Amino acid sequence: MAxxxxxxxxxxxxxxSLSSFVAGCVxxxxxxxxxxxxxxxxxxVLEGDLPRLMELVRQMHEQPFLAGATRVSTTIRxxxxxxxxxxxxxxxxxxxxKLITPGGTD
Incomplete structure (x- = not known):
């Protein structure tokens, strides 16, 4: 899972104001x-199967264009x-x- x-x-x-564009992505x-x-x-932040997440990121990237934006910058980590x-x-x-027990391990 990614x-x-x-x-x-x-x-x-x-x-x-960008909240209406964010709402389209959500x-x-x-x-x-x-x-x-x-x-x-x-x-x-998205959680799931990486190929599926990448498809959703592509769809999210398209939403502002559909709402009238002329340029979109998308950052992915x-x-x-x-x-x-x-x-x-x-x-x-x-x-x-680790905040409760400093020095704990994963």
Whole structure:
């Protein structure tokens, strides 16, 4: 299972407000029942099968164009750990455990 952080930035929109464009991207994810996601103030983290996540990123990248943007910049970061299954919740829990018991191992 992979984690992908994606930030889609519409340019050439004529406005500094981008929330309606972000909402269009999130609608793509709402329809993807096989993928977990977490919206953050600066991007979105996706959890699932890497080929599926990449397809969703492509669809998210297209949303601002469909809403009238003339240019879109998309940034992607991939965490694809293959020695054990990684999840959004598991990564956060690992850090929280170390806050309680410093020096713990993975």
């Amino acid at each position: 984690l992908v952080e994606v930030t889609v930035i519409p340019l050439g929109t004529g406005s500094t 609608r793509v994810l709402e329809q993807a029942e096989d993928v977990k996601y977490q919206l953050t103030p600066m991007g979105t 991939i965490d694809d750990r293959r020695d054990k299954e990684g999840t959004m919740q598991g990564k956060v829990a690992s850090v929280e455990t």
